[in-house]
Amino acid sequence: MKTWYICASAASAALACALAQPSLAQSGAPAAPTTDAAGAEASPNADIIVTGSRIRHNALDQPSPITFVDKADIDRTGLSSIADVLQRLPSAGGGLNSKNNSSGNLGNPQDGGGVGAGTSEINLRYLGSKRTLVMVDSMRFVNASSASGVPGSVDLNSIPQAAIERVEVLQDGASSIYGSDAISGVVNIITKTKQRGLEVSLQHGLFKEGDGFTRNYDVSYGFGIPSAGTEVVFGGSYTQQKPVFRADRKFALFSHPFITSCDSSCSSATPLGRFIVGDSDLTLTGPVEGRPSLTDFKDFTNADRYNTAPLNYLLTPYKRYAAFATVTQPLGDHIKFSSKFFFNRRQSANQAAPLPLFIGPDSGNGNLLDTITIDGSNPYNPFGTLYAGDDTHAANYSFVARRLVENGPRHYSQTVDTYYGSATLSGDFQFLGHEWNWDVNGLYGKTNARQTFTGNVNAAHVQQALGPIANCTDPCVPLDLFGGAGTITPAMLNWIAFTEHDRSMQKIWDGTANITGGLFDLPAGTVSVALGYEHRKLTGSFTPDPIIQAGLGADIPAQATAGGYNVDEVYGELSVPLLKDKPFFKLLNASFAARYSDYSTSGSKVTLKGGGNWKPTEDLMIRGTYAQGFRAPAIGELFGSLSRFDAPVNDPCNNLNSPGFNATVRQNCIANGAPSTGAYEQQGAQLPVLTGGNEALKPETSRSWVGGAVYSASWARDWARTLTLEASYFNIRIKDAIGAVDPQTLLDRCANTGDALACGAITRSATGQVTRIVGTLQNISSVKTDGLDLNLTYRSPTTGAGSFGLSWQNTLTFKYDEISPTADGTSTVKRAGTEPGTQAYPKYKSIATIDWSLSNVTVSLTGRYISRVHEDGGTNDGHEMGARLYGDLQVLWDTKLANRDFTFAVGVNNIAGTNPPACYNCSLANYDPAVYDLPSQFFYARVGVKM
Template sequence: MQIKSILAASVAFGALSTGAGAQTTTAAIAADGDTDAIIVTGSRIRQDPLAQSSPVIVVDQTSIARTGISSIADILQRLPSAAGGLNTRVNNSGNIGNPPDGGGVGAGSANIDLRYLGAKRTLVLVDGIRFVSGTSASGIPATVDLNTIPANMIERIEVLQSGQSPLYGSDAIAGVVNIITRENQEGLQLSGQFGTYRQGDGHTQDYQASYGIKGPTTSVVFGASYVKQESVRTADRSTSQFPNPGQTSCGDPIGGCSSAIPNGRFTVLGLPNLTLKAPVPGRPRFDAANPTGPNSDFRAFTTGDSFNFAPLNYFLTPSERYGGWISAKQELSESVNFRVKALYNRRNSQNQAAFLPLFVGPDAGNGNLLDTISIDATNPFNPFGVTLSAGKPGEAPANYSTVRRRLNEAGQRTYTQQVDTMSLTGGFDGSFDVGGRKWYWDANAVIGFNNARQLFTGNVNAAKLAQALGPVSLCTGECVPFNIFGGLGSVTPAMLSFVGFDERSRSSQELQDYTANLSGDLFDLPAGAVGFAVGYEHRYQKGTYDPDPIIVAGLGSDIPSQPSRGAYNSDEVYGELRVPLLADKPFFQLLEIDGAVRHANYSTSGSSTTYTGSGQWKPVDDLLLRASYATGFRAPSIGELFGAASRSDAPIDDPCTNVAGSPWQTSAAVRTNCIANGVPANGSYQEPNGGQVSVTTGGNTALRPEKSRTWLFGGVYSPVWARESGFASVLSLEANYYDINVTGAIAPIDAAITLQRCAFGGEALSCSAISRTPNGLITRVNGLLQNIGEVRTKGIDVMFNYRSRATSAGAFGLSVNGNFLLKYTESTPSQNGFTVTDYRGKTRGFPDQSYPKFKGIAIVDWQIADFGAAFTGRYIDAVFEADGKKLKGTFYGDVQLSYNPSFLDKRMAFTVGVNNVFNQNPPPCFSCTGPNYDPTTYDVPGQFGYLRISYKM
């Protein structure tokens, strides 16, 4: 009980909690039951929460309120040990493709990624029990959407920053996030918050209400919440006016703008690349003898004609979340309780992309009917006087490459999601005595459902487009001949009505989880009781994804996709033992060891057994040292196993393109290898798609579980003298070193690596994964999932927590939380062994993720009488892009002031704050898929101010 910092310092969530927050959390834990015998994340054995052996950070309601943020995921992503993850700054619901794990992606959903190992390797629990995974309407995710859990239902969040598969099962490789919900409340609690960016956008409303009733044997708490977040558009920020940072026009040599333009780009073989001189609503004039002459409506296409899509996206996606929840406890006897929890949450969200880029022709690279469309000579808008043949069987040889037309008339592409989440948990728990020893038991069942529907507007039916571009004699009935040549404004509503369609897709997930646990003391040793825990879990998970039937038929003009569905069940047993060896001896105030083992059998991937062992030693009351070793596993998810083939468009430069400064021009070996891979030897190939490469993704039923091993060494120093002397009410310093190795990691080989290996090394395995058209354009890079190799990461977490005693000048606090990333590498197989890629101090680019060598967060706070003030500082170290460009170190500052008047019996509180008070822009990034920055690591540009009023009855 001497080293309160084990919890207090851990609660010092850098800028998100203080000593006061730590005391509040400790009290909340103690109120839940016997302070010396409760369950704390990281062990199944009841223990003193102030002397646990695992590095656990606790975030309570006070800490959450201090951020002014309305998303729990955004708060947790501020942890220095967190690597970001999906959040509402990610403007993607499939418009740039689906991730290779078959999980899809939905704007408005959010998750947590610890240690840069991916959100799927961080286990999320609710009250120690699994929660239904999210849905995206574009796949079957393997992660929990944290935005489905109402914020005012949360009592606290315990973040175990260490792998613990032996206790919690699959997915707990990087750590465990355990969301503890409210069980006790008396009376009414209300809060309302409004926030906005200084630019006048991104308005956020957050309203929370809950009411609790507590009787002699019954307690009931129920609540409701409503959160509405409006968009921040890229058009309204200076950093995102063009596809690349600092760009001022599409004619800049850096490129990046799209070759699909409103006036059309026409690549007819034997002719220069053409575009219209000006929009021509009817049939343009074409001079075969002089295609760009005065008698022609065409001229040569230049990069300056490219389309600037950058201002037509979101920095912050609009979303709306509302729902209700209830938690009830009934004491059936002095030793048996019945508990039930239920929640419902609705999320309405949207992301947006530029007008549809319509690519037609044999080099279009769609992989469907659009690549084989011939534009008939009888089409009334065809100015060339001949059929533009795609060269399919039975037709004349191909005489055109592509027609690219930005379909502005159809409006911007929007992806609107409606997601319903329902969860019902019920269980019994109690205790009994055997031989004078108390044993604790519980049995629980949870049933969860997640259903998502997505409406995509702005798509085109390829079959109808083929009919509308084909022989006019076959364009009958509702068919309207399509004018792909006439430039902006030439596509009429009647044309759009025939070829366009609203794409509707669905996905769902179901969870059934049944658990039983038993814990107690076996016998006494001189140093204390030997603790024991054992348990069983049976889980069933099911997921489905059903794209629009037109997409399934391969007739869409956007990202193709196929339906997928799958299910699995698992049976798991575990045991844990804690043995105190010495206590209250010189140099051994405490010495104990504990261990756990778990055996899991999956219907899809077989059996896995994991184990862990740890020890803690207190040479003196002020110092605790600990060490642990754990093995872990992650079974392949439903999406990874059963996800159907789909496509993502990666922002990667093809090394075989013949442009100034490219490897094609500077290396004879690259030219030789590219020609062998299907690039024309005459150097005519130039990558047309703005640096986007189509990557084929999909599941693999032959996948095996990932394995991991984790070393952890740490210590906590909390001097008694500081408290006894009055210097501090809390003073502690904690440091933990971790080393995690994941083998058999499930991932595709990075498409950029595949292209590099083929172009620079001529590696046959990589070259065989690349498909090209006769003109050299990439139609596909095979990126199917494999157990590709290993991921290795090492680092040090440090935490410092100080809080003064109350004086006439008030109470002061300082909390610091930092992470030093010592290593992060990924190994992938190659023809000659393995290729090791070092990401430490770098940004990946695609998918967005940065790996700074240091991240830190700190808070200075002051409390006097009814007033409080706090300043939060967050620092992200510099990182480098693959080509050496630097993303400078970034410092964010947040300020909050609060007033809790005594004359109102402290029932009301008024809070005002500004996040990013120094108006810091994110560092510009050229390779990121976000709007010139990494949205998983940095904030939306602009100052965000908010005002909150809360009331307690």
């Protein structure tokens, strides 16, 4: 059997050798013995369990590409979240992280998309975090909770970082092996099961400006009882990150890049108010005590708009407290018991500018605020009675908008507790002349989230406070929306304001039984099989504040969601060695897998997978797989109640009477409800989109091809301890993809083509303002993507000048197409090389690390490259976002002090302080936080000790 080693790469993005590459560890010595997925120690030349198969085999026979990320790789980044580390992989398409300041201030889409609230996710191949399966020690983990919906993906921040031994990233479909969600790949987090003594790591970091301070404290202790074979490891982590405000970065100071004062992109809800009454569009010239006169108003212009940016976070604050424990206990020579427990508490926050209170028929709130009549008896109303329109009075005002600066910023604070425990009974026996291994596993996980929102107001109290005055009796206090900043008194706020309390929960129960072993021998080796059964039950709920459920909030309306499902599955795998040590066939293996899944909500499904690897010579391996995949609808997608999401989109019908406006677009806009006479201008930068679940959803299905080769240059051993080149082509197609058509796409399609389906989803007020875009979840589209991964690894021999290494990983995305239905057929949106405002789809991403080690000092320099993209849609369609190159540097010193092993490291990320490319369509930050770094250098220092 060939010897194999785990490659510990030098890339700060956790670049690692592909598992199939025979290589040496970055330190220049063979990697230490590792552990299998169940936690058992394995020698370097043993058959082991590797992510992507439940059959024990030599890692060199793995037909699928795998990237390893070990503890040293994580430490080398200086990052405080494993999600941030994994998001740097070129094959990762970004995902939510702590640079996303989007919580309830944007909305609560029930599919979990857009719920920032402190969650960090991993998204492989740009296919979304819900299509990447996250496991812990080859068992599923509980989905996230954020008190903003019922997400269908895992929050990686809920896994204690001190417990992580390494991460295995399978970049291949694996539904036949692991079930639902493994369409784009699998992230398997392997935890510590054996340790001797105490390990402590302390790290501090901050940006050059002195903000964004982070601290990471990890501690773990392990011991064994040789006489009993017992192994115990326990520990904990404390992580804190302080915020960075948009006000402290020039590029983010306004609502759009490249502006130094407000334009139409700023908010019309200003502290001085905006009042569209009859044909007049007015604002105050300055604050007025009491009832203003009409001479106190002037025409509203873009210069009067309000800049919402300064009080928003660019980097959100959080604290994480985590504890873990693992125990392994033999129960005789052939049976072993093991268990683990995690607890994680995350306290995080999001923040937005003070509440924009919109009242009137053009407001688009979708609740009581759209129908309020402001009575003439209100002591502060200078316009007389303002009717929103009813059976007896026609509307005589469009809306009144007032920024409630007196109530402070909207602040969303989350406390999320995660509990996770598992127990495994495993063993081995001899059967059919071969060793067989079995395991029975049970796990329970729960996430419980509570969110407190300050800055909201009660619509019913607002209505009462606006009159008639006779109905506003104690404790009601008449409300002044007409006097400008400072005129809403504490007594008025005490009546209309309230603190919102939301909560959510998700639970998982999972039980599995697996058996694997050899059936019989062929000339090339043993035919092996794995069989298994799994039963799991998932439940989840989202419970907004009762005032919100009653439709009386002034921010984002939402209704309660609750539901669950259970699933029974059986699977089988077969590994067949066909040829070995023959001319042009040093090795030829084939593998097959099948899984049958029966869902209580989505029916039954069979998925198949086949693969093979061929070594024509000792140095070259050619491999490939074909896989079917599926993803069952998540709880929020099935049972989510209708909720609003305020999407930053641009109405293409804006200024439809301007010179040179396209005649076809003008005609389609008028047919959709835009005014045919007079100027029309979108009043707000965000438009209301209604999303909700659908119990009729079908599972998504997929098929994927992955093929490539790994070349290991044995002829270069004199000057290269390791020289490997890996190439992997991937091709993935998803059918019946669950989602709602992008609201910008709906608006553009309606305006450009008059498509009946798109236009039917858009509702406009009498004045043409978009008051609703319906986006109920459906099996509405398909996705096609393909590309190429190229990886190069080099490690020099150790000389008097030390050793050198190069690790270079690249992903080229050739195509990413989204195909959705229209009234006349289908429409294809080509995403590769574009930025639609939600995440960038660069055609090329690369990360490379050069390192030098001499004695006990290691210096590593990492470069991260992202190719240019152009904005797709909106008023700045085609705007080019240039390529970016980031550089990271770390110096590491290992030494002994007082007979203890100490490690000292200092580093800087983004050495040049490179700014991200400006993005007009990206909400709340002027750049894409899922893909690019914050501007400015980030410095950190770390000390570690083992004793």
